[in-house]
Amino acid sequence: MFKLTTFRALLVAALWTGLLAGLLLTAVQQIQVIPTLLKAEVYEQNAAALSHDAHDSTPQNDWERTAYTAATNISLGVGFALLLGASMTARSRPDNWRVGLLWGLAGYLSFFVAPSLGLPPEVPGTVAAKLQDRQSWWLITVLDTGFGLWLLAFAKTRTNQFFGVALLVAPHLIGAPQPEVPSSTAPAELAQTFITATAFANAVFWLAIGGFMGKFYQKD
């Protein structure tokens, strides 16, 4: 039997969560993520101008670009919130926002930290392995880490917990796809700054998603 109230509650909570967390992320990105990305883009464009290699992947004026990024962040926020809410439902709906923070932390580890260990966040102009290979590894790593953390947190037996640990480490033993000759048009310190900046911004994003879902989707 379809329980409409569950779906409605989950959808409403995820929409509000995604909106608020997405807007918060957009603000946090302006501190360091976007400035670093724009700097790297100048290097990329200079290199492209030298090699007459046109690259038209960027929108035009600043406001339009920020609005598109905000829309992307909100979409990602709602999407992540729906997945997190579905996971909460499978276990039990959270008691309060503090429980939500723990779920958010699990999301951060699964969707950002684990894939970034093999495929660090990249500034534009970085040479990387084939896109499809990277997307596959990314997806496997996210799924493995999610299930692994779930088993570590909820499994009743040692064997299942051990299986959880195995899932956590497996993608990193296989290793992420790497380019034959790694290179970047941007200087190394810019790439390093981008990693730190995105690590911070995504932590804020995920804790907000977890916290808001804990609040908006808590037990009746």
Next chain:
Amino acid sequence: MPSTLLNNVQEIPRTETSLLPTVLAAALGLLLLYAAGFSDIAPLHNAAHDGRHSASFPCH
């Protein structure tokens, strides 16, 4: 007795399951994440470009 049988049938407890709505919500979430994070349709990719780099999705 038929009437007793009917009564007994009606007394079987029905638990409302939240499985289907949960799966539906998760599917909707995946669809959104695919559009924002993975789709290679040019306008979507361009609009989501900065967001993808920031979220560390493999972009291009």
